[in-house]
Amino acid sequence: MERILFGDNQFFGVNHVSDEKSRAQMMKFKEDKTILRTIDIAREEGVNTFMCTTHDRIGNICDLIRQEPEKYKGFNIYPCMPYAHKYANAVTELGIVGTLKQYVPGNFFGSLFKGGMAFVSKDYMAMMELLIDAEMKMFKGINVPVIFIQNVLTDLIMGLGMKDVLKEYHEYIIKKHNAEPAYITMNMPMLLDMLESVGIKNPIICSSINIDGFRMSGGKELYEHTLKTREVRGIAMQVLSGGATPVKQALQYVCGLPKVESILFGASSRGNIHETVSLIRQFDAEKK
Amino acid sequence: MVRVALIGAGKMGISHLAILGAHPDVKVVGVADTSKIVTDVLEKYSSFECFSDYKKMLEKTKPEAVFVAAPTKYHGTIVKELLEKGIHVFVEKPFCLNVNEGAELVQLAKLKGVVNQVGYHNKFIGTFEEAKRLMNSFALGDIQHFVGEAYGPVVVRKKQETWRSKPEEGGGCLLDYASHVIDLVNYIVAPINKVHGALLKSIYSGNVEDAVYALVETNNKLSGVLSVNWSDETYRKMSTTVTVIGDKGKLIVDATEMKIYFKEEKCPPPYTKGWNVKHINDFAEEVAFYLRGEEYSAQIDYFIKAIEGKVPNNKNTFETAWQTDSVIEKIKNNKN
Numbered sequence: 001m002e003r004i005l006f007g008d009n010q011f012f013g014v015n016h017v018s019d020e021k022s023r024a025q026m027m028k029f030k031e032d033k034t035i036l037r038t039i040d041i042a043r044e045e046g047v048n049t050f051m052c053t054t055h056d057r058i059g060n061i062c063d064l065i066r067q068e069p070e071k072y073k074g075f076n077i078y079p080c081m082p083y084a085h086k087y088a089n090a091v092t093e094l095g096i097v098g099t100l101k102q103y104v105p106g107n108f109f110g111s112l113f114k115g116g117m118a119f120v121s122k123d124y125m126a127m128m129e130l131l132i133d134a135e136m137k138m139f140k141g142i143n144v145p146v147i148f149i150q151n152v153l154t155d156l157i158m159g160l161g162m163k164d165v166l167k168e169y170h171e172y173i174i175k176k177h178n179a180e181p182a183y184i185t186m187n188m189p190m191l192l193d194m195l196e197s198v199g200i201k202n203p204i205i206c207s208s209i210n211i212d213g214f215r216m217s218g219g220k221e222l223y224e225h226t227l228k229t230r231e232v233r234g235i236a237m238q239v240l241s242g243g244a245t246p247v248k249q250a251l252q253y254v255c256g257l258p259k260v261e262s263i264l265f266g267a268s269s270r271g272n273i274h275e276t277v278s279l280i281r282q283f284d285a286e287k288k
Numbered sequence: 289m290v291r292v293a294l295i296g297a298g299k300m301g302i303s304h305l306a307i308l309g310a311h312p313d314v315k316v317v318g319v320a321d322t323s324k325i326v327t328d329v330l331e332k333y334s335s336f337e338c339f340s341d342y343k344k345m346l347e348k349t350k351p352e353a354v355f356v357a358a359p360t361k362y363h364g365t366i367v368k369e370l371l372e373k374g375i376h377v378f379v380e381k382p383f384c385l386n387v388n389e390g391a392e393l394v395q396l397a398k399l400k401g402v403v404n405q406v407g408y409h410n411k412f413i414g415t416f417e418e419a420k421r422l423m424n425s426f427a428l429g430d431i432q433h434f435v436g437e438a439y440g441p442v443v444v445r446k447k448q449e450t451w452r453s454k455p456e457e458g459g460g461c462l463l464d465y466a467s468h469v470i471d472l473v474n475y476i477v478a479p480i481n482k483v484h485g486a487l488l489k490s491i492y493s494g495n496v497e498d499a500v501y502a503l504v505e506t507n508n509k510l511s512g513v514l515s516v517n518w519s520d521e522t523y524r525k526m527s528t529t530v531t532v533i534g535d536k537g538k539l540i541v542d543a544t545e546m547k548i549y550f551k552e553e554k555c556p557p558p559y560t561k562g563w564n565v566k567h568i569n570d571f572a573e574e575v576a577f578y579l580r581g582e583e584y585s586a587q588i589d590y591f592i593k594a595i596e597g598k599v600p601n602n603k604n605t606f607e608t609a610w611q612t613d614s615v616i617e618k619i620k621n622n623k624n
Contacts, residue, residue, distance in 0.1 A: 012524070017567040019527050019544045026524070085525055089441060091299045097325060124329055155579050159306025162333035186578035190310070214569050217578040244569045 001049070001146065001204070004280055005078065005235065006042040006273075007266035008052035011035045016215075017243065028268065032060040041270050043075065045277040051078040051206075051264055053150065056086075059138035066141055080148040080184060081135040104130055125168050129176070132169075136177060146204060147173050151184040158187065158194055167198040180204060184237070187217045189226045206235035206264060211253035214241035227259040237264040248279060255283035289315045290595050293351035295342045295366060296358030297321040297330065300380050300407065303579060304355050305336070307588050310577035314592060317349040342366065352376060353403070353595055361457045364389040371396045376403040378591045382467040383609035385456075387617050390610040403594045403601045405587070406609035408471045410528065410543065412583035412590070414571025419530065419541040420476050422548065427556050428534030434477050434512035436469040440526035442518040446492050460496030462488060462616055466516040468528055471612040473514070476530055476541075478506035479611050483618040491519040502619050543581075544568050 009015065013026035029035050035057070039050055052058050058079075065072045090099040104127055136144070149157075149169065157165050166183075173181035182204035185191040195203045213220035215238060227234060236254045240247060254263055263280055267273045292314050294305050301321070308314050320342035321327050327338035339345035346354075346369075353376035356366050364384050370377050371393065383406050384390035397404040410416050422428070442465070474480060482505040488497035499517040506512070518526075529542040537550040546566045553561045575585035587604065594601040 014524070015544070017544055017569055019529075019542050022524065023522075026522075088299070088525075096298060097323065124332065152580060155577075156302070156306045159308075159310045159577065159579060160302070160330070160334045160336075161309055165333055187310075190577065212569065213574065214572065215578060217575055219574060241569055244567070 001233070001235070001262045002047070002076075003262055003284065004047045004277055005049045005051045005262050005264040006039065006047045007237070007264050008035075008050065008055075008058070010266040010268045011038070012053070012055055012057070016238070025268065032057060032064060035061055036064050038268060038273075042273055042277075045273055047273075047277060048074060049076040049078060051080065051148070053083045054079055054081045054135040054138065055083045062138050062140075062142055072142075074143075076143045076145055077139060078146045078148060078182070079136065079139055079144060080150050081132065082150060082153065084150055084152045100127070103134070125172075128165070128168065129172055132172065133176070144177070144179055146180045146182050147177060148182045148184050148206060151186050151207075154183045154185045154191065155187055158185070158191055163194050163198045166195060167200065170195075170200055182206065182235075186215055188232075188234075189218050189222050192226060192230060192232055202231040202233060204233045204235065204261075206237055208238040208241075209234065209236035209254055209257065209260065210239050210241040210245070211250050212241040212244050214238060214244065224257070227257055230259075232259055234260045235262045235264055236260045239263055239265060247275065251276065251279045252283050255280060255287065289313060290592055291315050291317045291350070291352045292355065292592075293318040293320070293345055293349055293353075294355045294357065295320045295345075296356060296362075296380075297323070297326045298357060298359075301355070301357035302326075303584060304357060304378075304588065307577060307579055307585050308355070309334070309336075311588065311592065312576065313596065317351050318345040320345045343369075346370075346373065346375075353378065353591070356380065357407075359457055360385055360463065364393065367393050368396065371400050371402060371404075374400055374402060376591075376595050378405045378407065378588070379606075379609075380407045381471070381609065381612075382463050382616065383606060383613050385463075387610070387614050390606070390613050394606045394610050397606050403591065404606045405591045405594070405601070406604045406606060407587065408468065408604050408609065408612070409581075409583040409587050410468060410472050411475055411604055412586040413543050413568070413581075414573065415541050415543060415546040415566065415568055416472060416476065416530075418546055418566065418571055419532075419539055422539065422556065423476055423532070425556055427536065427548075427550075427559075428532060428539060429536030431477070431510050431532060431534045433533050434473065434510060435531040436473040436512065436514045436516075436529075437531075438465045438469045438516045438518075438526060438528040439520040439523045440465065440518050441521040441523055442526075443492050443498055444519055444521045446494075454495060460488075460493070461498050461516060461518045462500050462619060465518045465526065466500040466514065466619075467612055467616060468526075469514055469516055469530075470615045471609070472528065472530055473504075473506075473512065474608065474611055474615070477512065477532060478508045478510060480504045480512070480615045480618075481507045483615070483622040486619045486623045488619070488623045491517075500619065502622075504615070 011029045013022040015022035170181040184206045188207035208215035216223050239254045240250050319336045320339040331338045356379040484503040486502035489499040491498035498519040502514040532539045540547045548564050593599040
């Protein structure tokens with residue numbers, strides 16, 4: 001994995017600390033080309049990996065990238081699935097079964113019901129596999145070396161204690177998509193316990209890691225201890241904890257942590273992208 | 289360990305279940321749902337014991353507390369049964385479809401002395417809490433007017449019918465989105481007790497309203513407007529805002545930000561004259577397990593702590609949720 005990953009929250013109005021800012025960002029990034037131009041700015045700064053949700057508009061960005069294979073040679077996308085609000089809004093409106101009927105491709109679900117309720121374990125996993133494949137379609141022909149499950153789903157599965165589902169996902173991503181399975185979570189130490197319990201060693205886990213301890217469930221000390229003592233390939237997100245701490249101080253903190261292989265950040269302007277990338281490179285250089 | 293069971297494993301039920309499953313003081317003893325596919329998946333992959341009939345579950349598992357996240361029309365019957373057995377109850381919002389039924393449950397819960405809570409999770413969000421604290425200290429002086437709003441993209445085109453499109457089952461924007469706004473205004477400003485007029489508008493839904501607009505008054509004679517629309521796709525997800533204007537300043541608060549303007553130097557510290565902007569990360573308290581927002585974990589933790597006797601049972605009680613139900617009924621009765 002690259003040291004610095006460029007995220008997509010800013011493009012789709014995902015802002016954890018301001019609803020107002022999020023709406024302003026949605027207006028700014030109305031055009032797909034504006035998004036791609038910002039990705040290009042990050043590439044000019046040497047950031048060649050874009051980590052993004054499987055939002056419908058990412059499909060359009062992928063189309064634009066496929067049109068210029070030379071320009072985007074060596075460019076990587078790390079998809080994070082699913083785009084949860086799509087499903088959450090659907091469940092609010094259609095219920096769980098209605099949502100599955102709408103999104104599981106083909107007539108798989110129809111036949112499931114026609115055949116009565118006599119289905120076995122394999123069917124649920126087949127359903128999950130179909131949903132993964134459906135979400136992955138938009139990335140065809142693009143380098144996708146790492147694939148994530150979004151935190152709301154990872155944490156839901158974890159809370160329900162469905163560790164075998166994580167294991168099945170892990171194996172399927174390797175087998176079918178020839179990529180590294182990875183996880184986003186708001187509960188990193190707890191997830192690491194669960195993954196290890198089903199035999200998944202040294203997993204890639206992306207979680208909030210910041211100097212303020214914001215959204216680090218179980219506490220900042222537990223996270224630091226986990227990073228120090230255990231085998232994990234960490235990705236730090238929300239490193240600026242929504243702007244609570246000055247950028248320099250916030251980045252110095254994450255750059256100094258062990259096992260944080262990559263740092264994920266999102267920004268809309270050239271100035272902010274340049275500042276973040278330069279500071280990370282500077283702190284990394286000082287460490288050596 | 290508190291022995292907890294769940295009735296209704298839909299969207300909210302599953303979310304509660306995951307948080308309960310990860311809670312160190314909770315043992316989940318059973319899950320009841322009428323959907324075979326849901327209980328089948330849970331039986332297969334989780335360690336929870338599942339039931340298609342909640343009565344059988346209660347009999348067999350003898351829970352101390354039950355989370356009720358079944359469709360609203362069943363709340364009255366199920367909650368009554370639980371209270372009569374002396375079981376602590378957490379029920380999803382809105383509380384009841386019928387105010388008389390709700391009033392009876394408020395009394396019964398008091399009589400039985402059990403912990404009772406309703407899932408109005410906004411009261412566990414730091415920004416709204418801070419707004420409440422400031423309002424309690426009369427920071428804005430005499431209040432002139434308030435506005436409670438919520439917008440989001442639930443029904444953005446004509447689609448197939450579900451229980452959400454049936455008014456008798458608790459579908460519709462009034463019982464869903466608007467109930468949150470009413471409950472927050474009751475909490476932050478003062479309880480609404482009059483509805484001067486209301487519009488319930490269908491936009492895409494055939495049988496229920498997609499928007500609610502109402503002119504209301506609180507029990508201390510403050511005037512306000514409610515404006516709620518769940519068919520607004522310019523919002524990525526539900527966004528709820530309360531604005532209050534007083535003679536000393538103005539407050540605008542949502543789940544992520546609290547903005548407060550003070551006219552004078554004399555204002556509660558650390559605030560200063562002019563605009564003050566605070567974000568959720570200034571207030572958010574760490575939770576042991578995070579799923580969709582601190583507030584969902586915090587409200588469950590509060591309920592469990594109330595059962596353990598560690599906190600008083602005075603947040604989101606049946607009584608305050610019943611007040612919200614009463615406003616909903618007044619809006620229905622005063623629609624133009």
